[in-house]
Amino acid sequence: MEQIKEAVYLINDERYLHLRENGAGVGFATYNKVTGEPLESGQISEKNLPPDGRNAIPAARNWYLFELSDDDRKVIQQESVKILENIPQAGIGRRRIWEPETLPKDIRLINSHYDDLYRIPDGGVVQVDYPDGRSFTARVEHLDDYHFDMGGLGNVFHICQFAEVMERNHADFYPEIQTQDEQAAWELGGKGYLAIQSCEDGWDYTIYHSDYSVMDGGQLDAPELTIQEAREQILEAHHMEKGRRLLQDYDAVMDKVAEAEEL
Numbered sequence: 001m002e003q004i005k006e007a008v009y010l011i012n013d014e015r016y017l018h019l020r021e022n023g024a025g026v027g028f029a030t031y032n033k034v035t036g037e038p039l040e041s042g043q044i045s046e047k048n049l050p051p052d053g054r055n056a057i058p059a060a061r062n063w064y065l066f067e068l069s070d071d072d073r074k075v076i077q078q079e080s081v082k083i084l085e086n087i088p089q090a091g092i093g094r095r096r097i098w099e100p101e102t103l104p105k106d107i108r109l110i111n112s113h114y115d116d117l118y119r120i121p122d123g124g125v126v127q128v129d130y131p132d133g134r135s136f137t138a139r140v141e142h143l144d145d146y147h148f149d150m151g152g153l154g155n156v157f158h159i160c161q162f163a164e165v166m167e168r169n170h171a172d173f174y175p176e177i178q179t180q181d182e183q184a185a186w187e188l189g190g191k192g193y194l195a196i197q198s199c200e201d202g203w204d205y206t207i208y209h210s211d212y213s214v215m216d217g218g219q220l221d222a223p224e225l226t227i228q229e230a231r232e233q234i235l236e237a238h239h240m241e242k243g244r245r246l247l248q249d250y251d252a253v254m255d256k257v258a259e260a261e262e263l
Contacts (some may be wrong), residue, residue, distance in 0.1 A: 008084060010077040010175070011065070015039060018081070018090060021046035025049060026060035029090065036053050036087040036199055042068070049212035050224065059224040070181045076178040076226070080106030080119035103213070105142040108159050109174070118175055125176040125232065130169060137176050137195075139232075151189075152242035178226040179261045185253040186231065194234065196227055203230040206242040207238060212253075 006020040012067045025046035044060045048067075065074055082103060084090035095102050105122040120126060122142040129135045138151040138238040149156050157165070166173050183197040192215055193208040199219065206217035216238060219232050235241040 003054060004057050006081055007061070008079045008081050009061055009178075010072045010083075010118075011069075012071065012075045013077075016079070016084060017061065017064060018084060019044075019057050019064075021056055026056055028060065028064055031084065031087050031090065038087075038089045054222045055222055058226070058229060062224055070240075074180060077118075077175040078124055078178070079175060080121045080124075082106050083119045085161050107140045107142050107148045108145075110159055110163050111248070112160075112163045114160070114163075120175050125228070126173055127238060128166070128178040129172045131171070136246050138244045139241060151244055158181065176228055178228050181227050183250050184231075185226050185248040185250045186245040187248050188235075188240060188245060193239060193248065194231060194240075194245075195250065195253055195257075196230055196234070197250075198223075198227075203227070203234075205230070205234050207234075207240070208253075208257060212256045 006018075008019075009017045010033065011017050011030075014033055016033060018031070019026050020030045022043075024043060026044045026049065027042070028044060029041040031037065044063050048063050049056045049059045061076070065076070081092055082096075084092045085096060086093065092103065105120065107116040107124070109120060109121045110116055110128070120140055123139060123236065125137050126140050127135065127137045141152060143149060146159055146186060147156055148159070148162075150162075160171075167183065183195075185193060185195040187193055192210050193212070194205065195208070196203050196205045198204075201219065201221045202223045203220040203225070204217075205220065207215040207223040209215050217250055220234060222230065222233070225233070231245070232241065
């Protein structure tokens with residue numbers, strides 16, 4: 001998976017955290033979500049980041065959240081850097097004019113009244129929640145300014161069409177929330193299951209067939225990633241990133257695995 005050099009995270013639905021790598025580590029700034037008011041700015045030294053340079057942005061995010069922020073709530077959602085376009089101090093509007101090549105593609109999520117709700121980076125993950133309790137996540141791929149593919153299987157939406165479908169189904173949709181969970185399992189759209197749990201050096205994982213027999217497994221040495229970010233890297237490494245993911249009860253999946261082993 002390509003290493004990101006810049007990112008924006010929505011923290012507790014209240015403030016944007018803008019991170020960008022520089023020669024001394026990662027610079028950060030925060031802005032009020034509603035007013036755009038600048039709140040904080042500073043530098044996270046490279047000595048507080050992974051020595052191999054990998055996952056510097058997630059590591060810097062964690063340093064801000066757990067070392068610099070005094071807010072105990074840690075609801076994290078990744079958005080596109082373009083969400084800051086109307087905040088002059090962020091410099092994104094200026095870069096759009098003079099350095100457009102520095103701004104990655106993204107997907108606008110709007111409501112049926114055409115109001116912008118979120119902007120998700122190309123390749124980011126959206127979550128959809130239905131009123132009956134069903135929920136799934138899927139990657140979204142930018143096709144052009146008004147169209148995106150959900151799940152990588154040719155399920156193409158116009159942004160207005162997607163908003164209307166979601167409204168018709170009374171569904172909520174938003175950038176997937178990054179959690180501090182230490183174990184989780186997902187059903188992979190009919191392709192099997194993925195179970196992940198934390199370990200000393202990062203994340204242990206096992207991929208199962210639909211009958212709960214083992215397909216593959218391993219360890220991801222990246223403790224700075226959330227379990228959702230680890231899932232994405234694991235699925236991409238195994239060429240299984242396409243399709244929907246449905247969160248499962250971890251213990252229930254493990255019980256099914258144990259039953260399958262006894263057969």
